[in-house]
Amino acid sequence: EAQVTQNPRYLITVTGKKLTVTCSQNMNHEYMSWYRQDPGLGLRQIYYSMNVEATDKGDVPEGYKVSRKEKRNFPLILESPSPNQTSLYFCASSLYPPQGAYGYTFGSGTRLTVV
Amino acid sequence: QKEVEQNSGPLSVPEGAIASLNCTYSDRVSQSFFWYRQYSGKSPELIMSIYSNGDKEDGRFTAQLNKASQYVSLLIRDSQPSDSATYLCAVGGPGNTGKLIFGQGTTLQVKP
Numbered sequence: 001e002a003q004v005t006q007n008p009r010y011l012i013t014v015t016g017k018k019l020t021v022t023c024s025q026n027m028n029h030e031y032m033s034w035y036r037q038d039p040g041l042g043l044r045q046i047y048y049s050m051n052v053e054a055t056d057k058g059d060v061p062e063g064y065k066v067s068r069k070e071k072r073n074f075p076l077i078l079e080s081p082s083p084n085q086t087s088l089y090f091c092a093s094s095l096y097p098p099q100g101a102y103g104y105t106f107g108s109g110t111r112l113t114v115v
Numbered sequence: 116q117k118e119v120e121q122n123s124g125p126l127s128v129p130e131g132a133i134a135s136l137n138c139t140y141s142d143r144v145s146q147s148f149f150w151y152r153q154y155s156g157k158s159p160e161l162i163m164s165i166y167s168n169g170d171k172e173d174g175r176f177t178a179q180l181n182k183a184s185q186y187v188s189l190l191i192r193d194s195q196p197s198d199s200a201t202y203l204c205a206v207g208g209p210g211n212t213g214k215l216i217f218g219q220g221t222t223l224q225v226k227p
Contacts, residue, residue, distance in 0.1 A: 031213040040123065042220050043159070043203065048213030056212065090158060098215045099147040099207030103161035 002027045004107035006091050012113045013081055021076045021110050023091030031094040032074040033058070033104060034066065036087040043090070049074055081114045088112075118142060119206050121218035129226050134191040136221050138204030141185070147207030148180055150189045153220065154200045163189065194225045 004025045013019055025032065033048040035058075045058030047066040055066055063085055065077040074093075078085060088111050092104035121138050128134045140148075147166055151159040165171045165178040165187070177190040187206075191198055201220040208214025 033213045033215070035217075040219060042121075043217035045214065045216065050211075050213055056214075058214065059216070094213070097207075097211035098213055099211065101164050103149055103151070103164060103205075104159075104215060106158035106160070109158055 002105075004091055004093050004105055006089075006107040006110050008110060009108065010111050012115065014115055015082055016080050019078050019081060019112075021078075021089060021091075021112070023074045023076065023093075023107060024072050025074075025093040025105075026072065027093065027095065027105070028071065029093035029095045029105075030071070031096070031098055031104075032068065033092045033098070034064070034074070034076045035090045035092065036060065036085075037090060037109075038087050046076070046089075081112075083114045086112060086114050118216050119204055119218035121202075121204050121221045123219055123221060125222040125224050127224045127226060128194050130194060130196060132194050132225075134194045134198065134223055134225070136189040136191075136202050136204075136223065138187045138189075138218055139185055140187070140204075140206045142206070143182075143185065144209070145185075145206045148178070148187045149205040149207070149215070150176075150178060150187075151203040151205060151217075152200045153203060159203055191223075194223075196225045196227050199223055199225045 034046040049055040049068040091107040150163040153159040163178040204218040
């Protein structure tokens with residue numbers, strides 16, 4: 001089944017403890033992205049990637065890192081999480097530029113709580 | 116000013132009515148526009164894309180674009196309770212990158 005898989009689905013962690021949220025797609029998609037969703041603020045783009053080793057900052061990159069060493073994987077790294085990074089995170093991928101007719105396919109989301 | 120703005124709602128319509136959802140954007144050079152639907156607790160899914168001024172119809176959904184007014188709308192005809200969801204307007208960034216900017220979403224409630 002074609003899908004974008006995020007892990008974990010739920011995570012509670014403590015301030016300052018490094019964590020990684022994994023994202024993997026099995027559709028050979030070129031484009032991948034990370035968004036966070038907060039009430040009243042909608043989906044905000046953290047980072048996006050056009051291909052392997054090609055990433056760029058979105059609108060809210062502070063406190064996050066990404067890497068794209070293989071086409072299928074796009075992990076999101078929080079080196080020192082803080083409570084303001086408590087949010088619902090979505091990974092997304094697209095074969096073509098997401099500005100095209102097919103848009104992004106989203107994963108199921110990761111709900112992160114930082115205490 | 117936010118780059119993509121929507122009224123958060125909720126917008127409540129009776130079953131069978133037309134639901135009208137609106138979105139404005141700030142970047143005059145934007146070329147691609149999208150409507151995603153997100154059910155509660157689920158991930159967003161693409162329902163419509165539009166690139167040219169005018170209307171684009173797909174079943175009960177019609178997207179409307181007015182670049183001069185920097186305005187995008189989504190009409191849902193014969194609204195059904197199953198249409199109750201949050202509708203997210205999105206605008207494509209420049210070039211063939213992965214940049215896609217979302218509004219905060221409008222919650223639609225269709226009452227039987």
